[in-house]
Amino acid sequence: MIRILGLTALSAALVLTIGQPARAVDDELVKAQAGAWLVAPENGAKGCRLTFETRAISGGYAISGAEACAAALPALSKASAWNFTDDGALTIVDAAAKALIRFQQEEGSPWESDAGDPTWLLPALDDVDHVPTVASLAGAWRIQRPDGKPVCDITLTTDKDPDGTAKMSPSGDCASEIGDLKLSLWATEGFGLVMLGNDGSSLSFDMKPDGSFQKSDEEEGEPLLLVRKQGG
Structure with missing residues (x-):
C-alpha cells in the first residue's frame, strides 16, 4: 500500500x-x-x-x-x-x-x-509541520457540502482488514453519491486521505491547513468537505 x-x-x-x-x-x-x-x-x-x-x-x-x-x-x-x-x-x-x-x-x-x-x-501546507496518521484521524467525521449541508456521517477506525488497511463505516442515511460507493476502508498518503469501496470505488480528499479535508480536484462531481464532528 x-x-x-x-x-x-x-x-x-x-x-x-x-x-x-x-x-x-x-x-x-x-x-x-x-x-x-x-x-x-x-x-x-x-x-x-x-x-x-x-x-x-x-x-x-x-x-x-x-x-x-x-x-x-x-x-x-x-x-x-x-x-x-x-x-x-x-x-x-x-x-x-x-x-x-x-x-x-x-x-x-x-x-x-x-x-x-x-x-x-x-x-508545504501553511505552517503544518507533520502529516496526519491513521491514529490521529480516527473518530467521527462528516462529509458535507461547502455550505455545511450534511451528506454522510462516517466513522474512521484504527481496526485493520487482513491486508492491513484501516476500516471505516458510513452511517445508514448517506446521500446516494456516497452510499452507492459502499465505502468500507480508508488510508492516508501524505496530506491525502482516500476512502475505498469493496467494489473498487474510491473517494479522495486533500488536507487543508485547519486539519479538515476537501474533495480532491481530480474527483468528479460537486465539491465536498470532510470535517471532524464535534466531540468525534
Missing part, C-alpha cells in the same frame, strides 16, 4: 549522477518543483520545511532554510542542493554533493523516501 522510507547514504554511482551539471534538467521541470516543501516522517512526528530554489549550484539547485531541520531531522540541516537523477528520483545533498535522502514518486502519489525511516516530501 503506502511505502515511504528515509535518510540513507547512497552509492558512489548515485553521487556521480547528482553531481552532473544542473542544466541537464529541463528548466520547466525545475521551476515546477521550486518552492516550499515539507519533509516529514510517516509516523506523524514533526518534520521541517525546505525551500527549493531554481539557482544552479554544485550538486543541483540551491536549498534554503535547512537550518530549521536541526531539531526535527538533523541530517537535513546540512542540505545544500536538490536535483533529479537519471532514473527520475529526487535527491537532497549536502555541500559536498553527498546524498542525504532520496525520494521516488509513483504516478498520482507524493514523493516517498526509498530507504531508511519512512518519510514524505510534500508541498
Whole structure:
C-alpha cells in the first residue's frame, strides 16, 4: 500500500549522477518543483520545511532554510542542493554533493523516501509541520457540502482488514453519491486521505491547513468537505 522510507547514504554511482551539471534538467521541470516543501516522517512526528530554489549550484539547485531541520531531522540541516537523477528520483545533498535522502514518486502519489525511516516530501501546507496518521484521524467525521449541508456521517477506525488497511463505516442515511460507493476502508498518503469501496470505488480528499479535508480536484462531481464532528 503506502511505502515511504528515509535518510540513507547512497552509492558512489548515485553521487556521480547528482553531481552532473544542473542544466541537464529541463528548466520547466525545475521551476515546477521550486518552492516550499515539507519533509516529514510517516509516523506523524514533526518534520521541517525546505525551500527549493531554481539557482544552479554544485550538486543541483540551491536549498534554503535547512537550518530549521536541526531539531526535527538533523541530517537535513546540512542540505545544500536538490536535483533529479537519471532514473527520475529526487535527491537532497549536502555541500559536498553527498546524498542525504532520496525520494521516488509513483504516478498520482507524493514523493516517498526509498530507504531508511519512512518519510514524505510534500508541498508545504501553511505552517503544518507533520502529516496526519491513521491514529490521529480516527473518530467521527462528516462529509458535507461547502455550505455545511450534511451528506454522510462516517466513522474512521484504527481496526485493520487482513491486508492491513484501516476500516471505516458510513452511517445508514448517506446521500446516494456516497452510499452507492459502499465505502468500507480508508488510508492516508501524505496530506491525502482516500476512502475505498469493496467494489473498487474510491473517494479522495486533500488536507487543508485547519486539519479538515476537501474533495480532491481530480474527483468528479460537486465539491465536498470532510470535517471532524464535534466531540468525534
